[in-house]
Amino acid sequence: MIDVLVVDDDFMVTRIHRGFVERVEGFRVVGTASTGEEAIAGVDEFRPDLVLLDLYLPDMFGLDVVTRLRAARHDCDILVISAAREAEAVRSAVRYGAVNYLLKPFTFDELRTRLEQYAARRNSLQTAMVSDQADVDRVLSRTASHLATSALPRGLSPETADLVEHALREHTATLSAAECANRVGISRVSARRYLEHFAAKGRAEVTLRYGAAGRPERRYRWVA
Known part of the structure; x- marks a missing residue:
């Protein structure tokens, strides 16, 4: 089971994204957060495998959350979910190690595809003999x-x-x-x-x- 933390400042969007994740076999939401500080605290508490991270948070930019998490030696993966369509935002997310970048708004099928890609890659890295x-x-x-x-x-x-x-x-x-x-x-x-x-x-x-x-x-x- 892959544990997920959903981070978004809009509680209705958080509810929708949580529902999407929990419909995908092999994934479960262990917590939610609406600010950067809550996201960092949530990772400390729940130790998720994957964070669905919005970039536009009320207290800090989403990628600053990633910097704080890495400084604290958390190794959770990051899937960016954002309305930011600037190429620099995408490039920055890649540089910060995001496993994928999904533009808002998105459908359940679009998120499911990214989650299944992530699960397949994660499974291969854990079990495959290279x-x-x-x-x-x-x-x-x-x-x-x-x-x-x-x-x-x-x-x-x-x-x-x-x-x-x-x-x-x-x-x-x-x-x-x-x-x-x-x-x-x-x-x-x-x-x-x-x-x-x-x-x-x-x-x-x-x-x-x-x-x-x-x-x-x-x-x-x-x-x-």
């Missing part, structure tokens, strides 16, 4: 997969698609959506969407496993 530079590039998404240039359905990301592909390639037998989700670190529903996309493109084959009762289980194998 054997060569290609593995490093794959995990950090610094090189473009062939999937990045191919058309993906709305809501699917090249980064997560690359991780699902990697899971299929590594597994010599077939994988179910649930098994793939556990390997990659995303929800079963999301894993199923990526697997069905690969099947539709001819990159994966689907077989059915029949049990004693109920619908047969769909299982996937990489064939491209």
Whole structure:
């Protein structure tokens, strides 16, 4: 379970963002904050894995919160959620180590995609054995997969698609959506969407496993 602290000065926006996060499998909100000082205190108290951080806070700029957190040796990740559209704001967020930058207003699907990307990358960094530079590039998404240039359905990301592909390639037998989700670190529903996309493109084959009762289980194998 990935613990999240939501930081925004508008309590209604905070409520909406909290609801969004708690709809994503594998995430839970452990606290909220409406000021920079509250955010710093919240990280001290709750020790979240991820902070959804607004930049425009009443007492300080959001990236100043990051500076304070790093000075206090907190290693939580930061996902910036802001209405700031200036290129410098985005560049600054990247320099400060933000894992993503999401413009307000955004939909649930847009946030879910970023959270699942984060979970997939975090899971890979925690569990993957890095054997060569290609593995490093794959995990950090610094090189473009062939999937990045191919058309993906709305809501699917090249980064997560690359991780699902990697899971299929590594597994010599077939994988179910649930098994793939556990390997990659995303929800079963999301894993199923990526697997069905690969099947539709001819990159994966689907077989059915029949049990004693109920619908047969769909299982996937990489064939491209």
